[in-house]
Amino acid sequence: MNGKPVAVITGASRGIGRAITVSLASSGFDIAAIARSLDSDGMEHLGQDVEKLNVSFFPIGLDISCTACHKEVVSNILERYGRIDFLVNNAGVAPLQRNDLLNLTEDSYDRVMNINLKGPVFFAQKIAREMIWLKDQIENYNPAIVFLSSVSAAMSSTTRAEYCISKAGLSMASMVFADRLSENGIIVYEVRPGVIQTDMTARVKDKFDKLIAEGFVPQKRWGMPEDVGRAVASLARGDWKFSTGAVFEISGGLSIRSL
Template identity: 40%
Template structure:
């Protein structure tokens, strides 16, 4: 019988998700990684996980299609064992930045369907599975849900309002599940990254470099995916056993009130 706990990391083909998958593999987890479509990047992420001594299952999954969620957990359980740690990393940004008065219903619905609705029901499916068990699945670490939101769950970015709305809703969903699942021994946490240097944020780098130098962040540099992954490892391995629900900010002091 496999003694290793199992982590599901959604949207793990690159960037923050990939870094989290690798870090949890190093922490002793077997890893399931998802993305919406097959790709060389996804295969490369799988191969990188296995070099850490972990088993890795790749599952194609559309987070917005909530009818797939139960079968996703079932497929992972058949290959690796029951999921013990759910890391909600997958998400989408706006179709295009622009005037709040010009936000399209298509862009708004896409953000809400994936970032908020899809993740909410994935947490629900995981929570139901935990509630049906008589003991926590896996070994070594208590079960957990770790949701990657954004500093935009708190800080308004008017040029991508629909993204902010989706992340604010997801932040509240995480708080709600932290309360509902506490009696089952599930630690539910929110991680709020700030400016993290990834392929997705590259187009904005030059603009924010200047603002950081003028005090936008207390630590005057971009964060790295590894720094987010290190925080997730702490949470997934039970490093904050008497904390639930509070956002953990990996943002270089971006959201600290200052004047």
């Protein structure tokens, strides 16, 4: 059995997931890092950065939408570490092409929903079952689960409806997991980022540079992956133990409505 707490992060190779992984490693968690492929430079460099922090790094290749693959991955993590304390469901994609809602295709809808919603729901279900079992095996065990949604859970974008719908669904997934797992002592949070500078937003960078300069984000800057990484680490440290089901928005005030 691992002495240190163990964090599992999906979509760890780049962007927000990478920043969360480094923050959790800095907080003393051993790491199981998941990305679609292990071939990327991203995972190799992440491994080096994590191991410099004197914690262990276990890289895993998994397409999160492959629900039939989840069981083996969870078994491998438990075989390696013997425990899972903190799960971050971060992996997610934008549509390959922005299309008006009236031209939304079933292929794009299925791709986005399978990766952003179905995959995380069933992955969290498998890990939650293990966490319930581990509760009786480990002393001072305080498991928690985070779902990375988006301000798009509650803000409409008519040219990427499938993304908004998937994130609204993930927001409810967080609530029902929080509700169901409260009796098992497992805390569940939704983390809702705003506009964060990553590969996902690179293709709309010019548009958002302009919008941000015009005051679209009240705090007048891009969010950085580390803004989200620090916030998730504070959840993992147990600073928010009486807040299951809460939504933590990290958006520089994007949801403020002002007159």
